[in-house]
Amino acid sequence: MNSTGNPYVPILVIGAIGFGFAAFSLVAAAITGPKRYNRAKADPYECGIEPSPQAAEGGRFPVKYFLTAMLFIIFDIEIVFLYPWAVTFDKLGVFGLVEMSIFIATVFVAYAYVWRRGGLEWD
């Protein structure tokens, strides 16, 4: 980038490329894609299970998928912090090691709670 231009121009260009890509994909799919509809395809997508008009037993939805998603988020957040730490491990030294150990220990507390309380059993 040259030093005289507006520094926000590249962001505008990125935005334009992103919009163009999305628009191109939609249009291309609409023109070139085959259109064979069946019943399963017309149903709303719901985590791969058979969608039902109303959940059984008085309007409740199974909580299993939600639990899995929450567990995923626990580990996802952990990775968000682990990765930069791993990259700068040399520089952070003992301080980083101690802090990350405390962090991981508290994440595992949540994990242990879920495990002991049956959150990992599917049925």
Next chain:
Amino acid sequence: MSIFTAPVLNYSLLAPILIVLAGAVLGVMIEAFASKAIRPVAQLSLTLGTLILAIAQVWRIRHQSSLTAAMGSVAIDGAAILMQGAVLVIAILGVLLIADQEQFTVLAAAVPGSEEERESLESGQKLTEVYPLTLFAVAGMLVFPVSNDLISLFVALEMLSLPLYLMAGLSRRRRLLSQEAALKYFLLGAFSSAFFLFGAAYLYGYSGSVSLAGIRDSVVGGSGNDVFFLIGIAFLSIGLLFKVGAVPFHAWTPDVYQGAPTPVTAFMAAATKVAAFGAMLRIFYTAFANAYWDWRPLMTVIAIITMLFGSFVAIAQRDIKRMLAYSSIAHAGFLLAGVIALNKAGLDASIFYLFAYGIATVGAFAIVTLVRDSTGEVTDLKRWAGLGKRSPFAASLFATFLLAFAGIPLTSGFIGKFSIFSAAYESGNKAIVVVGVLSSAIAAYFYIRVIVLMFFTDPADDGTSVVIPSMLTRITVIAAFIITIFLGVFPAPLLNFITSLAYFIR
């Protein structure tokens, strides 16, 4: 490549917060690994031990005040120590009430009225998760008033709110009302957090700094974009005013106070007010102090409508918990008068008021937990008629707390109101003093009406009675009573202590 230097965290200043967090994590471990039989005892002793240890740490660091910890994001000054102490004292009294597990459901996830719920209640198990949740909320309340930058403010706000949303939905009786309260509190709370964050982003855009000191420097320097600043103040204030329940952001208060289990209401009503007003005082007294001309007029209007609205609407209430909720809205208005005063006297008075009001609130809700019939708590005001004739002791204690709310002399409430209004008068804000005294008089009407109802009305014979309280509830009620009277008769020691310590570092 710069050399990394480990941040200096000043663990000894953070000790109260870290102890409470460690206690909460240990509590989760007890939930995971201890057997069901020992959980209630283990959790209660762990929670109380943690809170007492934290108070001891607050006491230890009281003279090391006026320091920042965690690289300036936490300010441990005199005012911070007083607020942390107040939160912890209220939390201990609250936990003693929460220990009465009669108030809590066992399986909060069960459908109300279902077979599953009935079985869980008959199993005689206890809901011990509420203890670690309380500790997490307390940790957030300890961080909120000491946060010295917008990021830690937001993290603390979420840390204290999320457990409270859950705890509001744990009532054993009237499950649907309780779940409704939890959902309303969560949705509105999330909404107000978004406002807070939006305001924080604008303040960062204004000053280029998230620290309160940095924002203050920008205000003094006057170089930033004032539009950003005004938008930032407005939205940040909305987030805070929601938490303290000021009109027009009060709508959640009556529903949540009514639906939540009464011990949780006691803890939440008292401790959240201390934490939220603590943060508010810090933000307005440090970061926004020099821009007072921008926010004072509008905040004065909000304080006035909050006082009047709370006092007037409380008159029409037929449910004791809703009445206390509207009374708490009126008290939020009185406390806003202390924020607006923006002088040392206002800060001292606000801290005293917060402590006195918090203790009286815990005491009043503790008595509410005791008035029951065969199906559970009785909150319908009509059925409290003649309670003073059947249980004169409990009714007199309740009357004392109501008189403290009303601000009658010889109770802590009088000293609190008097010092807040004189601080407001000193700052030259006479309108707010006039409205404050006026709405105190209106509020006195409905407090005294309840006292008349309890003592001078014939009891209805419908099985409403005061149950024999457990030892722990008894301790809470008696302690709250003694503190309320003591602060009314001998306020000088605490007032002097507050005056000597209450400073914000800038």
